[in-house]
């Protein structure tokens with residue numbers, strides 16, 4: 605069965621065609637980094653407007669690249685939650701109109717389920733049950749996945765998501781947006797043990813917290829140089845110091861993510877771990893997760909970077925399993941800014 609997936613949950617307009625939930629025929633992503641970069645973060649209204657511009661050409665390109673037409677589709681799967689409500693509305697409205705006009709079944713997909721099932725778009729695929737660490741700009745959560753559609757949340761961030769912390773630290777250092785890839789690059793040239801930033805292990809739970817770390821980085825930067833009189837800007841630091849801050853911050857984030865995942869493995873006795881979400885593109889995290897797996901006999905699944913960051917192939921993959929169960933939606937489908945998974 606061919607599924608057209610659509611994702612407009614945040615600042616990427618994406619459409620993909622996926623066969624039988626795992627074979628990617630096309631996966632088109634139109635990003636908006638340049639639009640939001642000068643604001644140091646996503647401006648929701650600008651994101652919605654750009655989605656409106658791009659949704660039709662991106663869907664068109666996904667169909668053309670896959671070499672299929674609307675008549676070949678078994679369903680249209682659209683991400684309806686969670687995300688920026690204005691952005692979600694564009695994808696949902698488009699998908700509903702398309703499904704209605706062409707009489708194609710419509711499937712509503714939770715963005716987090718898309719991330720969680722992204723490891724099924726590569727080989728080898730994980731077997732159930734497996735643990736999933738979803739780390740993105742909006743979420744940092746650990747799940748136990750028992751089957752398609754059966755997920756239990758084991759822990760989540762109590763404040764900032766890991767990606768959000770990356771984006772904010774990048775902004776503090778005067779680097780661009782999105783911050784994750786920039787800090788990742790900068791960290792490669794720095795000393796990860798130069799600064800002992802705090803780690804919130806919250807030993808009583810599998811929850812996360814990154815706001816204390818973010819504040820510690822801010823205080824450190826403030827302590828490193830004078831600010832011009834009356835200026836609210838942070839001091840400009842020399843490149844080697846910025847690299848040390850990036851590397852030490854990254855180590856603090858990755859230490860917590862790895863330790864928590866290891867605890868979940870021990871508590872649940874599940875020796876399969878999949879990594880997902882934009883921060884899963886991080887080279888430090890990918891390497892350390894693999895090392896943790898090798899050391900503790902845990903099978904680790906890390907999708908290619910293009911499937912970690914937001915993309916519609918993961919929405920199509922998740923939509924396929926819902927379409928098999930005939931979990932279809934109608935024209936009354938409404939997007940939701942917040943929706944837990946499991």
Ligand code: KG4
Nearest residue numbers: 740741742767784785882883885886913914
């Ligand atoms: O999953 P995603 O594309 O969108 C959301 O659903 O949020 O994740 C975006 C987040 C951003 O915060 C971005 O800075 C972060 O993923 N990110 C990274 C890297 N690439 C993207 N964080 C750390 N290292 C990276 N290489």
Ligand code: ZN
Nearest residue numbers: 740881882914
């Ligand atoms: Zn995402």
